[in-house]
Amino acid sequence: MTARYTYELKGGEDMDYLATLAPSTLEERIVQVLASGPATRGELCDRLDVSRTVLGRALTELRQDGAVRVVAYRSRSEGRGRPVEQLGLAERIACAVGLDVSRTSASGIILDRKGEVLASVLTPLSFDGWREPLDELCQALKKAADDAGVDMSYVSRIGVGLPVPVGQGTGPGTALGEDLFSTVEQIVSPYWSGSLLVDNTIRMTALAEARWGAGQGAPEQIYVHLGGGVGACVIVADRIGGGSTGYAGELGHITVPGGDRPCQCGKNGCLETLASAPAVTEIAGAADLEDLRRMLDARAPDAVSALAEASRAVAQACAMAVLLMSPSRIVLGGELVTACPELVPQIAADIAGRLVPGTSWGVEVVAARLDGLGCAQGAAAAADSYVTACLEEAKRHQRSYA
Secondary structure (H helix, E strand, C coil): CCCCCCCEEHHHHHHCCCCCCCCCCCHHHHHHHHHCCCCCCHHHHHHHCHHHHHHHHHHHHHHCCEEEEEEECCCCCCCCCCCCCEEEECCCCCCCCEECCCCCCEEEEEEEECEEEEECCCCCCCCCHHHHHHHHHHHHCCCHHHHHCEECCCCCEEEEEECCCCCCCCCCCCCCCCCCHHHHHHHHHHCCEEEEEEEEEEHHHHHHHHHHHHCCCCEEEEEEEECCCCEEEEEEEECCCCCCCCCCHHHCCCCCCCCEEEECCCCEEEEEHHHCHHHHHHHHHHCCCHHEEEEEEHHHHHHHHHHHHHHHHHHHHHHHHHHHHHEEEEEEEEHHHHHHHHHHHHHHHHHCCCCCCCCCCCCCEECCCCCCHHHHHHHHHHHHHHHHHHHHHHHHHHHHHH
16 A cells, blocks of 8 residues: 655755654654554543544544554444444554664664664674665565565655765755655665655764754754764754755864875765765774773773774864753764763863853753664654655645644
């Protein structure tokens, strides 16, 4: 079955995401009630304090999404008329798919309407482009769902995170040389049909950390990712946006004073050339992050120096951002932070030393908390935000013409 709601293919250049969960829609409240057991329409009206007409419209959407079904019939108390339908949640019906390809891993997740995980895949990756890994990820996730007996015919929202800038310059004839979104659609559509949203993997990860991880409860925060590259995402008033062009957060391409190493972007001395996982391991003379960890434990001078240099460079960039926006929290994530957790207090101390003395900035510097599936969960959440926004807009238009 093709998903009922399919909207225009969309990228992140003009899409904001709520970093906190939005107030529950009526559909979500129905799902919450039915999660505790079957109920009749009358019982739902009483518990949700809505009319049968309003309830009926929400149930129509849920039933077309495959989320709610008639699970039993109950005789009327007066013994006359047709039996009363008891409604319940359908089991193992997929609603949303989240896919994420970073420079070091590929992750995928399938969720039901309650937000529970039905299937997932997480694999390490040696990055050499995102197209082939995305297709392989789709295959692996589809197989995992099939093996788990998941019905994917009702998937209505698909979020994809990619390790590339996603903004106004991602169409044909631009630096990327192709229509990014159409290419993603061609890869994903053989596996799932639904509304598709494509955005940068850092924004997807930042969304997940803000909702369920280390960023919870901080309306103003910065997420910084130290992995295969260096990326960032700024959250203001609980909203994640891409700026006027969609490219907000390219922290890795701030030029660090004194830096002279060539960057893949074409400049020299970018933060990414000092503080990404590949850069730090190379500067330290380590084979990989595991080797870097062994060298740090042995207090090898080159490793200690490389990590200290990375800390100072990240702190300088973050301190400039703190002076501009005064966030309450900076969340540090990525493979380098996972392998070298001592970076977090180092960067915190370096940032504090670069701020205006005698002023209480009150900024926390903390490590990210979510596992490797967090970015895929964020991708699914971003797509859900998009579809929900489209539905609400459609409802507003219907009311205005009524």
